[in-house]
Amino acid sequence: xxxxxxxxxxxxxxxxxxxxxxxxxxxxxxxxxxxxxxxxxxxxxxxxxxxxxxxxxxxxxxxxxxxxxxxxxxxxxxxxxxxxxxxxxxxxxxxxxxxxxxxxxxxxxx
Amino acid sequence: xxxxxxxxxxxxxxxxxxxxxxxxxxxxxxxxxxxxxxxxxxxxxxxxxxxxxxxxxxxxxxxxxxxxxxxxxxxxxxxxxxxxxxxxxxxxxxxxxxxxxxxxxxxxxxxxxxxxxxxxxxxxxxxxxxxxxxxxxxxxxxxxxxxxxxxxxxxxxxxxxxxxxxxxxxxxxxxxxxxxxxxxxxxxxxxxxxxxxxxxxxxxxxxxxxxxxxxxxxxxxxxxxxxxxxxxxxxxxxxxxxxxx
Numbered sequence: 001x002x003x004x005x006x007x008x009x010x011x012x013x014x015x016x017x018x019x020x021x022x023x024x025x026x027x028x029x030x031x032x033x034x035x036x037x038x039x040x041x042x043x044x045x046x047x048x049x050x051x052x053x054x055x056x057x058x059x060x061x062x063x064x065x066x067x068x069x070x071x072x073x074x075x076x077x078x079x080x081x082x083x084x085x086x087x088x089x090x091x092x093x094x095x096x097x098x099x100x101x102x103x104x105x106x107x108x109x110x
Numbered sequence: 111x112x113x114x115x116x117x118x119x120x121x122x123x124x125x126x127x128x129x130x131x132x133x134x135x136x137x138x139x140x141x142x143x144x145x146x147x148x149x150x151x152x153x154x155x156x157x158x159x160x161x162x163x164x165x166x167x168x169x170x171x172x173x174x175x176x177x178x179x180x181x182x183x184x185x186x187x188x189x190x191x192x193x194x195x196x197x198x199x200x201x202x203x204x205x206x207x208x209x210x211x212x213x214x215x216x217x218x219x220x221x222x223x224x225x226x227x228x229x230x231x232x233x234x235x236x237x238x239x240x241x242x243x244x245x246x247x248x249x250x251x252x253x254x255x256x257x258x259x260x261x262x263x264x265x266x267x268x269x270x271x272x273x274x275x276x277x278x279x280x281x282x283x284x285x286x287x288x289x290x291x292x293x294x295x296x297x298x299x300x301x302x303x304x305x306x307x308x309x310x311x312x313x314x315x316x317x318x319x320x321x322x323x324x325x326x327x328x329x330x331x332x333x334x335x336x337x338x339x340x341x342x343x344x345x346x347x348x349x350x351x352x353x354x355x
Contacts, residue, residue, distance in 0.1 A: 010323055013226035020222060027215040034207055041184065041200065041354055046170050053355055060350040064343055071218050071339045081129040085139055092150040099154045103161035110162070 026070040033059050138333045142340045145302075149344050152298060153351055156291045163285055175265040181284040183353050189256050203353050206249045207345065210303075213242025214342040217310075221335045224328025229317060232331060236314040239338065243307040250300050257292065292352070299348055302341050309334045 037059055044052050069075035074082055121128040129136060164179040173185050184199035191202070216238035223231035260275025265282040267273055273282050281289035313334050322328045 010227050010229070012228045015226065015228075015231075016222065020219065023215060023218050023222070027211060030211050031208065034204070034211070037350075037354060038200065038204060046182070049165075056350050056354050060346055063346045067214070067339055067343045067346065071214055071342075072336055078128070078130045081131060081136070081139070084129075085143055088143060089146070092147065092154075095150065096154050096157065099158040100161050103158035106158075106162035107164070 023070070026066050030063055030066055033063050132329060134329065134333055135336070138336050142336060145340065146344075149298070149347070152295050153347060156295060156351065159287050159291065163287070175283050177285055179284065181288060183355070186257075186283045187253075187353055189261075191252055195262070200353060202249065202253065203349065206246055206253075207349055209242050209246050209249065210342050210345050213239050213246070214339050216242060217335045217338045221328075221332050224322070224331040227323070227328070229320070229323055232317045232322075232328060233314065236310060236317060236331075240307060240310050240314060243303060243310060243338075247300065247303055247307065250296065250303075254293075254296075257289070295348060295352060299341070299344055302344065306334075306338050306341050309337065 037056060040052065040055050040059075044055070046052070074085060131139075160180055166173060166176075166179045166182055170182065170185075173182055175181060175185075187203055188197050188199040189202065190196065190198045190205075216235045220232050220235035220239060223235060258275050258277070260273075260282050264272045264274040273280065275282060276289035276292075278290055278293065279286055283289065313331055316322055316330065317328075322330060
């Protein structure tokens with residue numbers, strides 16, 4: 001007799017409705033922020049360039065926090081893992097500030 | 111075993127996972143961190159080059175394309191498929207953003223279903239995620255085609271000739287660097303989306319054939335899910351810094 005490989009017994013758990021609701025709420029927040037970004041883009045005049053840029057940057061960081069925290073679940077991982085990922089981001093901020101200032105200096109020098 | 115110590119330091123002595131995450135998941139996180147550095151390098155270089163160019167300082171309504179200053183993005187990206195000749199600034203890119211966010215939600219729902227060993231639900235949500243990814247890629251293909259072919263009017267060069275669209279050395283919208291960064295940044299992101307769609311298909315295939323059910327867990331869905339959310343995350347930044355600012 002050939003050995004018959006039995007299919008594994010799988011117990012399917014019922015959907016976690018509270019968790020699923022929270023995920024849809026996160027999606028809704030992301031979409032609302034994107035819509036607000038559109039409103040800002042077409043209501044605040046281009047003359048206020050600095051204000052526009054800062055509003056966009058802050059809203060982008062809020063969106064990124066929701067994606068990384070909720071969708072990627074980083075908020076609920078151990079603190080050690082969370083900071084291992086977040087602390088190196090300092091280098092990106094440093095690089096950003098340094099390079100944009102450098103770019104402005106190049107623009108003046110031209 | 112005999113040790114009853116439950117302090118945080120003892121968990122680093124071996125035999126347990128101090129970060130409470132599997133090897134594969136940790137490595138995915140650290141890969142994504144390195145990938146974040148790569149994308150940051152691209153976006154920051156874009157910031158440097160853009161801030162070294164002159165900005166357009168006239169009235170927005172009177173804006174025309176010129177090689178002498180960086181264009182206002184909403185004046186460049188205003189075309190929508192099937193609506194030829196209509197000025198709809200940033201509408202199409204807004205649709206693309208919506209599609210990508212939705213496919214991120216369906217991915218995280220697939221992960222949730224995987225935790226419950228619900229094979230049918232994982233299959234369903236992976237199919238939606240695949241659909242979202244393919245839709246996004248199709249939109250980007252159209253966007254690139256339009257960007258390369260240019261507008262009906264084109265722009266007039268100093269010697270009176272007309273130039274339409276864009277290539278790597280010249281474009282109708284602004285300085286050559288503008289198109290170069292558009293191709294490189296959205297192209298690099300698009301390639302990530304393409305890789306993500308391939309990985310998502312692999313996950314879907316393995317789910318349908320019951321690989322994960324026999325394995326007893328759906329952790330692969332979670333790992334590829336991390337990658338897929340990262341692609342969405344990068345798009346949030348590209349959307350802000352390339353299209354909005």
